[in-house]
Amino acid sequence: MAGGIWTAQNKRRPGAYINTKGAPQAQPDTDLGRTLLIGSADLGWGPSGVVEVDNTTDFKAVLGAELSDTRLIPLRETLKGALTVLYLNQNGGEKAKVEDAKLPWNLTAKYAGTVGNTLTVTVEKDPDDETLITVKTLLGTSLVDEQVVRTTTASGLESNKYVDVVFTGDATEPVGEVAASDGGADFSAKAGQAKLDVLAVSTSYQLAGGTTKTSDVTEMLNDVLATENYNVVTTAGFAADNNIHSLVVAAVKRLRDEEGYKIRTVVPVMEGASKYDHEAISVVNNGVELVDGSILTATQAAGWFAGAASAADAGTSLTYTAYPDAIAAAPKRTNEQTVNALNAGQVVFTTLRNGSAVVEQDINSLVTLTEDKPAAFQKNRVVRTLDTIATNTMETFQSQFLGKINNDSTGRSLFKTDRVSYLKSLSDNAVIQPVDAVDLNVEPGEDRDAILVTLGVTPIDAMEKLYMTIFVN
Incomplete structure (x- = not known):
């Protein structure tokens, strides 16, 4: 006996061909919240x-x-x-920065603005191992980033949430005993190491030049x-x-x-x-x-x-x-x-x-009532309901019908069936009163590629007023 999965009903051998798939789920409202x-x-x-x-x-x-x-x-x-x-x-303007020839990095504030001028980067050598370097970033007096590198791996200093770091070792002139003939990546690393070697035990660099232009x-x-x-x-x-x-x-x-x-x-x-x-x-x-x-x-x-x-x-x-x-x-x-x-x-x-x-009441600013916008339109819950239906209908039409389904009686029936099913889900969740199929009409539009849809719905509102009479016997 044959078996397996199928993509078309074209199998020659007798057998059971079974696909397992997740049932289509309603798309969530990605705008909500x-x-x-x-x-x-x-x-x-x-x-x-x-x-x-x-x-x-x-x-x-x-x-x-x-x-x-x-x-x-x-x-x-x-x-x-x-x-x-x-x-x-x-927020616009210029970014604060530090470009000091004594450092193997260019340091630039992540964003433009005067806050960048309050950033300080400190470089501290380990007293027991001067090849070990601690680089700290401070915003005002608050420590916001700390990294440890070695003088031999200066290129390993990474950008953080506040400061972008660009390693400049390969663009510096030879320092101290580093010879230009050393060249290439090796020269880059040695140039960075030489700069860090000659730094004091602790040095600080405040970023400057940041401006804010609204x-x-x-x-x-x-x-x-x-x-x-x-x-x-x-x-x-x-x-x-x-x-x-x-x-x-x-x-x-x-x-x-x-x-x-x-x-x-x-x-x-x-x-x-x-x-x-x-x-x-x-x-x-x-x-x-x-x-x-x-x-x-x-x-x-x-x-x-x-x-x-x-x-x-x-x-x-x-x-x-x-x-x-x-x-x-x-x-x-x-x-x-x-x-x-x-x-x-x-x-x-x-x-x-x-x-x-x-x-007090979830309302909007509508005060002029007309036949097209009756009193129900003053309630935000009603407006949210109507917006939800309109948006879902538009997105469904664009993703599943537009350019894909024929504009004939069968195609229009498919669209109506889809909308009736969607509206039933809303009524099941007490968003609208139940909709009868006769309340939804899908007809040919004036153009050959158009459809005309008319729908009658009754949104459900929340209880807001209690009128009660108590009789005393």
Whole structure:
């Protein structure tokens, strides 16, 4: 009897031909939990452009400051809600460096900026073995790297998180007893050894020449917004009257409405400004007081809401979600002020009697209701649901149908079957009400290569109001 695996049903001999494969799995939402934060601080360190960070990141190495630094409050708060933050670092300028003829290396700061000028490299000889060299890198007074090499292996010194090292032994003139005729790699090693041999027992070299030139965020903004992988962008940290908020809002509206990117943004409220009035724009009205007594403004607290919004899936509402480490809203809003803010489409933090601060209601800035955008569009959970369906449908069409499946009744039926199955998975997870096949129509479009899809769905919202009557007998 024959057997084995098969790729086509073309076997000649009788037998059992069995393949074992993993069942196709739904592709995860790779955008979930990813927040793009436009950096508002002049850090003087780090890559220019997007820096991807999470709670395990060595922030001092990549941004020049610990996460506890007050300049990174917006980032710290965003990471309380997000899984990953794409931090747009506006850092340009010149790199600090050391090019000393006494050393067999050129030392250059990893990144541009004035933080590089606080880097010091020390070279120390072992008192018991002068061929043994300890090279330390200090940021200010903090030791950030330590390596041990021998004078005979100076080329083995490696770059670290703060300093790039280039061995220059092969480019130096002969020193001491080293003769030019020694040549080649041997000359390179001997030149490096000779330089280290004549150094004092301990020498220090401070990097210098680092400058910070803040990049123009408007020049990089559109490219970053359109090319990075995220689902919520925020301008948390910028003053409420900064023009950056309106720039990002305009870009998000354009990317959603004209290019199909289902992204959203969170900005702080600006008193007296015109309303954003859009389902993809959330506006934070106030801040919070943390357990350590520090007060976060609306623009700082906007970071947490953006992070939490990016991590919330289509079946999650942030209504009454507690702000981590917060004990009160700041400032506290009266009932009238809260109602007015909600009616204006603003996210409000409210103080509860249990000593916590919560999101009053998970809403966006949409206030003008139309037939195309009814009241349900004011809820962020509903918008996340609709965005999820739209994005999944687009990605499925592009990866499995576009250019691969015929535009005939069979092909359109295949697409409908795929979408019905996907929508059933959403209803099974209580994201939408069950969808009947008659609610989804896939028809020929006006062009021979087009299809026209119409779908009716009812997103499920969370309970938010309780009306109760108690009768006394």
